[in-house]
Amino acid sequence: AVLVERIIRKITNPQEPVDIDRLLVVTFTNAAAAEMRERIGEAISQALEKDPDNRQIQRQMTLLGKASITTIHSFCLDVIRSNFQHIDIDPNFRIADETESTLMKLEALDEVFEEQYEKEDNKDFLELLESYGGNRDDQILMDMVFNLYGFIQSSPWPEARLNEMAQALSLEEGADFGHTSWGRILLDVARLEFLGLKEMAGKALALSREAGLDKYLTVLKNDYDQIDYVLQMIPDPADSEGAALSQGPIWDKVCRLIESINFDRMPTLGKDADKVSQEKVKKIRNQVKAGIRKLQERIFTAGSEEIIKDLNALYPKMSCLAGLASDLARKYNEKKARKSMVDFNDLEHLCLELLTQKDEDGNLIPSQTAVTYRERFVEVMVDEYQDSNLVQEIIIKMISRAPEGRPNVFMVGDVKQSIYKFRLAEPEIFIDKYERFRKGEDPSSMKLDLNRNFRSKEPVIQLVNHIFRRIMTRRSAGMDYDEAAALYKGVSYRGPLEYKAELHLVEDRQIEDENLDEEIVEMKKAELEAHVAASLIKQNIGLPYYDEKAKQQCFLGNRDMVILLRSAAGIAEIYCEALEKEGIPAYMDTGDGYFDTLEISVFLNLLKVIDNRRQDVPLLSVLRSPIFGFTIDELAEIRVEHKTGSYFDAFLYYSQQGEREELKQRCRETLSLIEKWKRKAKFLPLPDFLWELIRETGYYSYVGALPGGTQRQGNLRTLVDKGAAYESSLGKGLFGFINYIDAVRKGKIASTPTKLLGENDDVVRVMTVHKSKGLEFPFVLVGGLGKGFNREKGGAASFHKQLGVALRQVDRDKCCYRKTLLQNIIEARQSREEMAEEIRILYVALTRPMDKLILLGSVGDAESAMKKARNQGPAIPSKARNYLDLLFPALSDYKDILFRIHDRRVISVEKLERPDPERMLGKAIAQGFDVNKSFYDMVAERLNWTYGYPAALINKSKYTVSELSRRHEKPERRPVGTEAASEGAQRGIVYHAIIEKIPLGTDWNWDIKRIADFAEDLVQREILSAEEIESVDLSKILHFLESPLGKRLLNADRVYREEAFNLLMEKDGEEIIVQGIIDCYFTEGDKHVLIDFKSDYLTDKPENIAALKETYRPQLELYKKALEQIRGIRVDETYLYLFAVDRAVRL
Incomplete structure (x- = not known):
């Protein structure tokens, strides 16, 4: 709305009118670009209705069709096609689809490794293979090279970045580590940590003064002074004086200072001392001590000499790995050139090549092509600016007039809603620019906070502000949720149709006690939550609410209600089943593209199980799917009888020695089918096997009966086509096909979403938070709040956009490996950034409702968890394992929310918890019991009763x-x-x-x-x-x-x-x-x-x-x-x- 309004004002300004084709408007998606063009057209039409003879406005309607309202990739494509003669590219090039490009990359990767094996005396490669390759093949190393290639594509100049990362591990012996590129990064990380510790130490000191804990003051002041002194010795990159002071040796000096920090024993206080404040002070001090210990263990682990020795030992391996990634890039580019083809990464890099050049001093400046675009566009407007990345930032900068001192870029965004880190968004760009504008460091620029919320009623806004003032801080999320960031009510309604938010907690401690696989535990928790969610949806259908747009009272229907989940995999279908059981029509709208659709996700898991049965997550997914139809309780029953080993071990055990014959037989049949399909996969051509499997399982017919069934069946047929394309190019059978699909998915190329429903379909939607971004609903239930965060697991190589690449240290003689200092730092930074992203995702979820918000999560012991939160004090996001860990402390002092605890025992969904009538009757007969004649008569009457409508027993509805x-x-x-x-x-x-x-x-x-x-x-x-x-x-x-x-x-x-x-x-x-x-x-x-x-x-x-x-x-x-x-x-x-x-x- 902001951008559209600005555009309309620009093109209708009577003093300085601007033609719409002289504006460049950049949006995040093609759909957003199309919507914006439509809204601008409507606004121009409205302006013409008011002033039909205005030639300037008439002209804008004519020019709208060729206006540059586009995504960044479409703009890059236009630049390349218009200026192809300046770069080495066929003017008739086309854009490769994700399948084609991935196949070519895999082919190129194979060729790179074949060349390495053919070389004589290839010591560095063989050393790399021995250190990081698999035990039986080179797939792990190939994955490392493939991932490294993909990682550097997010850099403006990939090849230069690759060389830079390798050279960062080649250090001069005897140098001070603090003056190396990695050393400067680590010192800055430590400086930021010490700033936080200093703040905490100061807080403990201030609290002691306020509470009259005078005996603590000397000890706490000493803590504060020690931390402050170390902080002064660590140079601030932004401080020129500090940089000058750090010319001498710095790393070893800081190491010694940190080792010398000593925390004196706290004195004993009298009986009359404020116990509550005393505990708070001790808790803060313990956090400070833990922070110092963490710095010693993760950063300041050794002196300069030892660290440089370790890094230099890794240099040959990193150099070889970088060389392999460079070879992959070269061969892949050659293949693309032969086919006159580019991929999406090429669009940005080729555009950069056209728009940039370097001056005599090596500084980046706009090319003549960029100057042409600069003169063409009076203003550059960027929507969803919080999701930009460095490549896009440079492109915008080159075509803007900012370098001439005439800034003409108008950016709109909300960094609190930057939730696309996995698509390489860099919210730090937004935050950095916002801070510079706020401080007035760029006099020719300004910021405008648009914090009026025209979506939500007062109770929702109050709750959101209360929560995020406590958990969204500069330390946890890169920004403070202050008065400028807070939401302010924009809707006019105030009255009885405003509803307090609700927090519903499902107690699940008995599930935790059952010692089941994590995946089964999550399924059982989701099942409990889903039944509570279905009950809450049912209770709220028909609830009156005030429609702000229609200015009238309405009543909640299915289409007004949505369930949001952080992750839908394996969970969304459980929610939908629970809703359907309650007679509530539901629809899963969870994926961003082809591979995220339910039918493809389940079928790919089936292929993984056929290839290798010992994969618990795919196995459980397929067993529970309609292909095999096991219930969650049956899966749990199977695991209970064999608690050691993998889930497949338990499944195999039950098929041979299980207690229930019927379930045991189903296990046998399942294993027999999987074995049969595995044999078929070996001799049938891949597309034939895929099609036969789709039809034999009945899955094709099943998905055809779901909403959007024709499209779902088409998706399965497309999978068969992908199999044919793969086999014709690489021909490696089922295992290779699965790896190929995984490579396509890891490429993070956005697929076109499948539109199966319209706005007027009367169903409750179950969707991911990411899918809900930009949408609004009268009623929102946010589920799965007790589910643990997904954390990136470290491997042989760690990647970070700013920090680079770090390898683990492998000692082949001792057959062991360890994480390096650099890996520790990258993983710590990733952990902090992931937490910041989770906080922003929670913000997006909680700002979707217009009228009513319900929060739902599972917790072991609700009363205990909430009591702990009240005593804990402020939330510590870095220690949170799930969203409830963030919400409990933030809500501990909030009164305007309704709490309800749901005991697992009264949620009637757990079949294993219910009495088994047949087993109870058998036990009673064995023990003997007294019966009278009326009991026998009753039993005979029931056994001889005949249902009056026998057709209804065999006919379907x-x-x-x-x-x-x-x-x-x-x-x-x-x-x-x-x-x-x-x-x-x-x-x-x-x-x-x-x-x-x-x-x-x-x-x-x-x-x-x-x-x-x-x-x-x-x-x-x-x-x-x-x-x-x-x-x-x-x-x-x-x-x-x-x-x-x-x-x-x-x-x-x-x-x-x-x-x-x-x-x-x-x-x-x-x-x-x-x-x-x-x-x-x-x-x-x-x-x-x-x-x-x-x-x-x-x-x-x-x-x-x-x-x-x-x-x-x-x-x-x-x-x-x-x-x-x-x-x-x-x-x-x-x-x-x-x-x-x-x-x-x-x-």
Whole structure:
């Protein structure tokens, strides 16, 4: 809204009007760019309504189509295409998709390693392989090289950054480590830590003075002075005097000072001393002591000589690793050049190459191309600026007029909502610029805090401000949640339809006591939470709220309610199941792209299990999925009987010695199926295996019945296509395909989200916090608040954008390894940045609701946890393991929130906790008990009772047309062909897809070439695959269009294709719902003609045609009935069109 308003003011300014094509507007996504263009168009239209004769405004409407409202990647693409002659690139280049680019990178990586193996006397490479390669192959080292290549692509100049990181480990012996690049980084890290410790020591001192704890003052003042003295010895990079003071040896001096810090014993106080303040002071002091100890253990572990020796020992390995990444880049670039292709990283780097150059002193300055863009754009506007990165920042700087002293960049963003670190966003850029503008260090620039919130009612705003004033600080999140950052109410409503926030805690200590796998524990906790969530949703449906936009009272419906989760994997479906059980329609809207969809995620886990059964997380996911259908309680029961080893060990044990025979048999069948599929994977071509697996598991039909089923089935077919593409290029079977998919996912390339629902679908949405960003809902329930944060696990190499790369030290003679000082620092920095990101994610979640906010999480003992939080004092984000650890201390003194504790024992979802009636009855009989005659009569009456509606016991409530039609089928109803049924069905899908999509009307003169071109277009749009097109005879489409019925269709007044319906019918005295999809019907004047396309194999014999008519007659009768009842029309003619014999048959 801010950007749109500024644009409108710019282009309609009567004194200094600016044409809209002289503004560059950069947005985060293509969807945001399209939305902004639409909103600007609406605003221009409104301006024209007020002043229709204004030529300037008329001109803007004309120019809007070519205005530069775009993403940064689209802008880079435009720069490259317009200036290709200045760089070495084919002007007809195209952008590679993620599959293609990943395959080429993997091919290049293979070639790099093959070359290394062929070299003679390749000592450094072999040393690197021995140190960091796997025990059986070189996959771990290959992954390191692949990851290093991907990591440096986020740098403006990757090759230079790679060399710089390697050289940082080549140090002069006898040098002072404090003056090396790494030493300066570590000293600055230590300086920031000491600043925090000094602040804490000062707080303990001030608190003692206020509470009259005079005996503490001398000891605490000594603590403070020691820390302050060390701090003075560590140079501040921003302080020129401090830099001058640090010219001499510094590292060893600071090491000795830290070692000399001594914490004296605290004196004993009298009985009348303030006990509460006394405990607080001691707690703060213990934190200071722990901070000093942590610095000694993580940073100041050794003197200069020892550290430099260690780093120099790593230099050959790092240099070799950097060389391999450089070779990968070279070979990958060669492959792209041969195919006239670029990837998304190339767009930014090539654009930088065009826009920058260096002066005589080596300083970066704008190129002549950049100057051209600078003159073209009067102003550069950047939306979502908090998600920018260094590459984008340099691009904007080169085309702006800031270097000339005429700043013309307008940036809009909220750093509190920067939650895309995984997409290489650098919120530090925003924070640094905000601080400089705030302090007036850049006189020609200014900041404007837009902190008025026009979304949420007062209770939500008060809660958000209260929480984040306590947990969002410069130390924890890089910024202070002060008065400028706080939210202020912008909505006008105040009254009875304002609702307090609620915190619901589910006690789960019994689950923790069961000693189960972490994954099963998380599932059980999620199941408990999900049932509480479903109950809360049900209670709030119909709740009145005030719609600020409509200015009227409304009532909560399903579409007004959303459940937000930090992570959806394995959890979102549990919530949806709980909602569905309560009769509440629900939908998972959780993924950012193809690989995050439910169907692909589950199926990839199945492939991983087939390849290697000893992977607990994929195994549990697949066992619980509809493919195998185990419940969480059954999974827990299996684990309880065998608590050691992996979960697969427990599953194998239960299949042989399990207590329950039925469950034991299911385990055996599951293992048998997995083993069978593993054998098939070895001899079948990969795409054939994938397709057979999809159909054999029934998963294709299952996902087809879900919301957006057609799209989900298309996603599974696309996976088969990816398998074919992989095998044709690399041909490494299932294991290689799984690694390839993982490489694509790690590439973090944003896929196009799948839009399966619209705003008006009446369902409760379950989505991730990331997916909810920018959205708003009257009712928001934030779940999973007790779930532990996901932490990056350190490996052989640690990566950090600013700090670089650190390798662990490997001693092959002693067969051991250890983390290096540099790894410790990178992991500590990563931990701090991850916590800052989690705080910002929590902020985004809590600012989505307009009217009501409910917080939900699991905790072992709620009363104990809250009591501990009250005694703890201020929150310590760095020690938080989950969101509740942040919320408890922050809410301990907050009164305007409703608390409720849910005891696990009264949440009726745990089958294992319920009594087993059969087992209890057996035990009672064994022990003997007295019964009277009335008891026997009652048992006999119940055993002999017959249900009055037997059809309802065997009939479902919902049928497809095909299921009902099969009631009329007779054995051997169809002529048998020679082809496989699955091939015929697949071919039918292709024919249907072409008929559904092909343009109709008299303007189209179809011939076989045009049909082939149209089919190729379907492949390019990823509606069908090349293999699917090749499986059908396209001339049959032409035969249909040239047939009398086809010509009628082409000339019809109106055509309807793939029309879905639900029809209420009676079956055996019970009401049922029939679902179906009508292939096609069209209108000719008042007549309506129905067509159903069939691809069954048959010969053109009269008896075969007659048999087929009878087979499909019930199905067509149902279609006809649906159209006549639902559409209110009369179907005059009904046809089967048989592709096998190119004939239309009238029924």
